Amino acid sequence: MIRSNQRFLTQMYAFADLLVVQVSFLIAWWLKFGSGWIPHEQPLPIESYAYWSLIYGAVAVMTGLMIALYSPKRRKRFADEMLKIFQVHSISLFVLLSLLFFVKEVNISRSYLAIYMLLNLFLILFYRYVLKYSLRRLRRNGYNRQFVLIVGAGSLGKRFSDNLSQYPELGYEVVGFLDDYQRWDDAEVQKYKPILGTLSDLEACLKKYLIDEVILALPLDAHPKYPAIISASEKAGVRTLIIPDFFDYLPARPHFDNFAGMPTINVREIPLDLMSNRLFKRAFDIVFSMLAILFTSPIMLAVAVGVKLTSPGPVIFKQERVGLNRRKFNMYKFRSMRMLPEGAADTGWTTPNDPRRTAFGSFIRRTSLDELPQFFNVLLGHMSVVGPRPERPYFVEQFREEVPKYMVKHHVRPGITGWAQSNGLRGDTSIEDRIKHDIFYIENWSLLFDIRIIIRTIRNGFKNAY
Numbered sequence: 324m325i326r327s328n329q330r331f332l333t334q335m336y337a338f339a340d341l342l343v344v345q346v347s348f349l350i351a352w353w354l355k356f357g358s359g360w361i362p363h364e365q366p367l368p369i370e371s372y373a374y375w376s377l378i379y380g381a382v383a384v385m386t387g388l389m390i391a392l393y394s395p396k397r398r399k400r401f402a403d404e405m406l407k408i409f410q411v412h413s414i415s416l417f418v419l420l421s422l423l424f425f426v427k428e429v430n431i432s433r434s435y436l437a438i439y440m441l442l443n444l445f446l447i448l449f450y451r452y453v454l455k456y457s458l459r460r461l462r463r464n465g466y467n468r469q470f471v472l473i474v475g476a477g478s479l480g481k482r483f484s485d486n487l488s489q490y491p492e493l494g495y496e497v498v499g500f501l502d503d504y505q506r507w508d509d510a511e512v513q514k515y516k517p518i519l520g521t522l523s524d525l526e527a528c529l530k531k532y533l534i535d536e537v538i539l540a541l542p543l544d545a546h547p548k549y550p551a552i553i554s555a556s557e558k559a560g561v562r563t564l565i566i567p568d569f570f571d572y573l574p575a576r577p578h579f580d581n582f583a584g585m586p587t588i589n590v591r592e593i594p595l596d597l598m599s600n601r602l603f604k605r606a607f608d609i610v611f612s613m614l615a616i617l618f619t620s621p622i623m624l625a626v627a628v629g630v631k632l633t634s635p636g637p638v639i640f641k642q643e644r645v646g647l648n649r650r651k652f653n654m655y656k657f658r659s660m661r662m663l664p665e666g667a668a669d670t671g672w673t674t675p676n677d678p679r680r681t682a683f684g685s686f687i688r689r690t691s692l693d694e695l696p697q698f699f700n701v702l703l704g705h706m707s708v709v710g711p712r713p714e715r716p717y718f719v720e721q722f723r724e725e726v727p728k729y730m731v732k733h734h735v736r737p738g739i740t741g742w743a744q745s746n747g748l749r750g751d752t753s754i755e756d757r758i759k760h761d762i763f764y765i766e767n768w769s770l771l772f773d774i775r776i777i778i779r780t781i782r783n784g785f786k787n788a789y
Contacts, residue, residue: 333393341380347442348376355435367430383415402769462494469495475540476502476518483540498532529559539565594768595735611708612701623695626657633683636662644713647736652705655696659684697739709773710738711761726754732761745779
């Protein structure tokens with residue numbers, strides 16, 4: 324079996340990054356000065372560029388070490404790694420330009436630097452993605468495993484074991500459980516690894532079995548036992564992770580802080596609370612929606628004509644929805660239903676074969692063409708391309724009392740599509756399931772996740788649309 328050695332992997336990652344930087348230098352040099360594709364004046368000797376590339380590589384590796392780019396990645400998302408890579412090379416570029424200014428090196432080609440930086444980012448992201456994907460496939464096939472011992476065989480420990488079995492690409496294997504009171508019945512014997520003893524047997528188990536991590540999955544009333552368990556684990560050189568008995572109240576990625584000298588857990592840490600993340604997402608929304616409007620304008624014109632010719636009334640249907648921070652806005656759609664009588668309340672829930680729809684309206688709803696005007700909502704800042712779907716005020720008031728955590732979705736801008744919709748949760752589907760998907764998206768947001776949802780939505784089509 325292939326056993327991971329974290330120090331060795333850290334050194335290999337750092338060496339690979341340095342190597343990729345030098346490969347980027349050679350390719351950038353050839354593209355700029357050797358290929359003949361780009362006009363240029365007489366360049367400095369290649370040795371000068373190689374010298375500065377070595378300096379840049381060293382700075383990038385040192386910066387990566389300082390911001391934990393080379394920390395263990397088995398449980399990390401690639402999106403987090405990608406963000407750190409951007410941070411490392413932004414800082415390193417600033418240091419390089421400062422050094423060039425300080426030594427008055429003004430003859431380095433700026434276009435070469437641009438090619439060099441783009442190649443650095445592309446090649447490092449590419450090789451790291453391929454490596455992460457390859458390692459996950461190896462772990463899924465049983466290689467590069469790490470072994471965990473679960474302390475606590477109650478509902479918390481069993482739930483962790485069940486969840487872990489759903490992620491074979493992480494490469495973790497449960498060796499067994501320790502518990503003072505719990506014993507397996509016949510069905511549990513078939514499903515779970517054995518209970519190896521009581522909590523007092525921890526030291527013996529750590530000596531007998533190859534254990535990489537001890538998972539504490541004990542109820543709150545077992546808190547006094549934690550110091551002895553942690554001490555025994557650390558004495559054996561084994562990492563300890565604690566699953567709090569109140570984890571259902573915590574986000575998927577809890578944020579730890581220090582308040583008045585005490586460690587605290589932020590119950591609802593949202594990546595989009597950070598200004599930088601909001602700016603990145605807003606810039607992406609503006610660019611994507613403008614391109615979408617440009618490319619779909621002939622389709623929107625055809626739909627507008629179809630709506631106008633097939634039923635009386637306005638082409639665009641405006642409906643009040645609840646958005647970011649519970650603010651109300653008018654969401655735009657191509658009208659697919661007959662006009663409501665004067666004074667009638669719009670509180671009906673759309674159903675299959677809804678008699679209110681026009682024949683053309685059924686077509687544009689089934690194909691989701693009625694949603695295209697919402698790209699203008701995105702430009703106006705009411706919505707995002709990706710986010711939880713907004714709902715009418717009438718239903719928001721109803722669901723906030725009936726569905727746990729329903730109002731959390733209003734911490735971010737609503738979207739044209741979302742994680743729930745890309746998984747087919749649209750139309751007459753479970754509100755509870757939609758909210759679970761929405762909260763997962765909110766707590767795990769990244770630009771890469773947005774792009775994944777868009778691709779998934781396009782690939783899978785708009786399921787359950789009517």
